[in-house]
Amino acid sequence: MITTNNLTKMYGDFTALNNFTLTIGQGAIYCLLGANGAGKTTTINLLLNFISPTSGTASINGLDVVKNPIKTKAFLTYIPENLMLYSSLTAVENLDYFSGIAGKKLTVSSLKGFLEEAGLQTDAFDKRIGAFSKGMRQKVGIAIALAKDTKVLLLDEPTSGLDPKASNEFGLLLQKLKEKGVATLMATHDLFRAKEVATHIGIMKDGTLRQQFVANDISLSKLEKEYLNTMDYKELVL
């Protein structure tokens, strides 16, 4: 479960995030939409305790992320826009290392099982990551989440740069994790993917959460319209 309460981050006079309050329960996928600089990544950085909040609190599974930085990270998996792994290690070795330092000692067969569950082709298991596409690396990231038995997934524009097939596969993997009860926060520009995978959608602008929807209650075209209105964009008429 992810909870933020009046979470605020300021850089001098600039407010990157303003009184951000949100709760994402087990099995929920919350997609944060917004233009660049809206505060989506700042929210994720605050949840990861990569930066300290100016005020407000953020917690993972009921534990404050600032007070319990290490304990909270045991519950979560983070997949950035461009997931970088050790290029000279194989997929199995990367998975073994990252799940291992997170405290999960796994056998090679179970590691391969997680990679398979994440949708990575079998012949890529023992290949070095250096030759992997972005989509394949994201799958290893999902395998890390599976191996860690993660409770919270933080995704920062994970589908950006992925081809539609890879993006679709990624969406299916999120659904799998949702069924396992994982609470997911995904920052994205991809309205279509957000509508496809999310249970809830929020639109941010200038560090503030402006609108929230239950994904099933809104159509894609309506979502697009609301998004553009929030951003003060005018529809382009050809």
Added chain:
Amino acid sequence: MFSYNFKYELKLLFRSRWIQLLSLILLLLFGFSTFNGKQKVEKRKSVIAMAHDEVRENDTKMLKLLDSLQRGMEVSASPWTLPTRPMAVGNYYPRVAAMEPQPMAFVSTGQADLFTHFVKPTATANDFAMNFTEMTSPVQLLFGSFDLAFVIVYLLPLLIIAFSYNVLSAEKESGTLRLLAAQPISIPNWVLQKLGLRFFWMAVLVIVALTIVLLIMGIDILAEGKLYLVLLAMVLGYMLFWFVLAFLVNLWIGSSAKNAVAMLGLWVLFVLMVPSVLNQLGNTIYPMPSRTLMINEMRELKAEVTKKQDEILDNYLRDHPEYAINDTTQKRSFWHRYMASQHLIKRELEPVVNTYEEQLKKQQRLVGRLKWVSPALTMQESLNKLAGTSTSDYESFRAQVVTFAETWREHFMPFLYNNQEFSSQDYSNLPKFQLTQQSFSPAVAFWPLLLISLGLLSLGLLLSKKGHQKFNLISS
């Protein structure tokens, strides 16, 4: 976390070919420097052996001459060189006062390039002007040629810098740091483990490479087991210091470029600047009196003394009535006057020489006290001591030679003033030089280096905990 870091760090180092490259570099550096050091030691040994051979040959000639003279035979030699004359033995048949290389001499040339390893003090030699070469700049003279000590003190830190400067920054620059920082681990502990493992693997490579090289070079490390272990302990202590510096730089600096500049800056500071500043400080606080002036003073004094040698001889005999009483002939030659005047010259010159020596000692004491500021200086000095080529080793040798020269001279005084001839029976009583080696404390460098390193490490860990560093993760 440790077992996984242990498992994968070696894999990563192997796959990036660091281990292979480092092994090759270490083997080449240790090999070349040990070869150089060994060559110098061999040369030194052969020069000393030649000097001993020469003395043996001269002695054989002397004994033959003495035998002929004692049989009443005529010999074809100048009368003043005949070994029946005590001053001829004292001057033309001197002993060798040698400083034999110690078992680990190949490690460090130290002062060996600058000082002579054997002297043949004659009965008329001047203690102050014996051929030792002056010692005026202890720090400047401390660093020598391409020997093992040079590799350890100068080059090993550079390899450590190359091996460790970007442990954290490389993760940041390749993008893996964000993923690592999202794991339930402490990044300072992770960096510490990574550097600890790199220290471990580098230590293994250094020990293996050094052992292989020494065995190939024919150095019996089993026979010198204790000294070899001391050498390894000192090297590991010195390596630890540089790895701790790398840990601090990794935590506090940032990008790989900045880390590299910071580490090289520290190298310049500790290896080049501090020793140089200490040297300058020694010269400024305790300036050395001119040696040229000292020698001029000696010459002037000698000239003065020469003018009144009769008076000096009278005074000398008054001070040594045993010679006057035993002397029935009252025959006084040049040597009687000369040797009497030498005693006076020595007494008169003592304050001048003492000022020079005292100032030199003050300089060296100052450097000795401040050497802990630079682990490189501490290490170099300790390696010199291990090799028996340190300033204090040569000072000890010089002092022992001066004492021996005095003994040698004094040995002939009863012969001279009692107008007694030297015979083959007296040969076995000639004084022999026996060098007493300085004792070397193995703890001289290891413990201080270990303490400095652990102190810095504790400080780093304490500050990293209090500093709540975020390692600038959001900018990557």
